[in-house]
Amino acid sequence: MSKKGVYGSKIKKATRMLFYKHHMKPGVKGSELHKVLGSDYPKVLDLLNDYLKPLDLQVKTVFEEEKTPEKPSLDELENARFYVTLRSDSPAKDKLIGWRIDDLAGLAITISYVISKKGQAPRKDVEKMLGEKMPNWKIGLNIDRYIRYGYLEQDDNGQIYLDWRTRAEVDQRALINMLLSSSTQKTENPEQKEEPKEEDE
Amino acid sequence: METAKRSKALGKEKLERIIEMCIAIETRTADPFTLNIDEIIQVVKQYFPQWKDPEELKLDAETLHHLATVIKLQSEWVKHRSTALYTDPFLLEEKILQMGKQEMVDVFLYAWSPLVEFEQISLNTLTQGLLYWKALAPISDRWKDFDAAEVSNAVASRDELIKQRILGDKEFADEINSYWQELKDCVVKNGQDGKISYWDFIGADTYEQTVQRAFLTTFLVTYGYATLEIDPLEELVFIKPFEQPRTEILKKQLNSVPIAVSFENWLKWKRGELD
Secondary structure, eight states: OOOHHHHHHHHHHHHHHHHHHHHSSSSEEEHHHHHHHOOHHHHHHHHHHHHHHGGGGEEEEESSSSSSSSSSSHHHHSSSSSEEEEETTGGGGGGGTTOHHHHHHHHHHHHHHHHHHTTEEEEHHHHHHHHTTOOOOHHHHHEEEEEEETSEEEEEEEEEEEHHHHHHBOEEEEEEEHHHHHHOOOOOHHHHSSOOOOOOO | OOOOHHHHHHHHHHHHHHHHHHHHHTTTOOOGGGGGGEEEHHHHHHHHGGGOOOHHHHHHHHHHHHHHHHHHHHHHHHHHSTTTTTTOHHHHHHHHSSHHHHHHHHHHHHOOOOBBBOOOOOOOHHHHHHHHHHHHHOHHHHHTTOOOOOOOOOOHHHHHHTTTTTTTSSSHHHHHHHHHHHHHHHHHHBBBBBBOOOOHHHOOSSSSHHHHHHHHHHHHHHHTTTTEEEEEETTTEEEOOOSOTTHHHHHOOOOOOOOOOOHHHHHHHHOOOOO
């Protein structure tokens, strides 16, 4: 088989591995990709990324360490998890993907608040924060949903942390910078701006 | 001479205060920047020529050591504050409270790249499922070893439960109470100083009865109806009943006392060779 053919076949395999969930959590570990695609799997992922770019999709690498290494070593890649996500520069308005605007705002506030508290905040404080703009009956349900989806995790002492999905989907630095540089409150009409589609439970 | 002495005392006092302050910073009860390192170094320098005794030099060295620790903490503080993710929580909280729902979502959408995943069944997957199903042996074949005899539901009588040894002849609590009473009577009749030899109490005509009595005795001790007294030198074990059950014993950490109720020991007791 020609070199092009080999890579074509590997890209197909990588696509199937990354798009379809094989375990409880989506995404594939570097070591699994290595096993199936061979040692040149980083190159295969780069090629796949090029294919996905015009579709506003990207292969995202989430390293074990919070900080993303500039030039990741082979070991770091083996332990990293790879996902396919929407590109961060894709039109923002299309990204609600069925979330209610209230729930997404709640998630945004919770994640920003936890980041500002060095990655850990008591659930009571998060509830208080959400209670400023969200009905009480909804707060607990929403936090539980964020935990279930993998955005947050809670320990036995009621401390909230950021979980794997936040690390995979949210550019924390960009979020904080955007928050701090955002202008003052705009007038809003919630009824008008809310997404009509209810989130699929 | 007097002035030099007073100056030395003042210097020592100052160094001690600096050390105290440094310790407060090290234990995170104070901000590392409350200490002006330049000023402190000047103080240390000013008094250094006066130190002659080893004790005084030790105090000086100790001060410098603590100062070094504070400088390290200051450096860590700066490093943490300079990380890109560090944000003043109050500032951020204020921002979040000020922002509208839509604005918050707009900001979040710029930083959010949701995962893409498919949950789609394919013809190939369905075919594989069908092939597996075809090859799968019927459940009656796979589980034939599991012979669960059909039984009808009925109420078991107390006699049946006793027969099956699920229940004893008496209710357990009643059994323990009457056994405790028996122990008290035994102590009155055959005991001394409110206690009786363990083997004299549990020993019975047959070995089986002896074991059963030993078994019940463990409950008397565990549940606070009686206690064991052990003479380690003579290797004698006595059992002493309490007048009232001591329930507080149950809350304490209990010690286990192994006593061998073997057939040989029972025979020895029967022959009067065992106390």
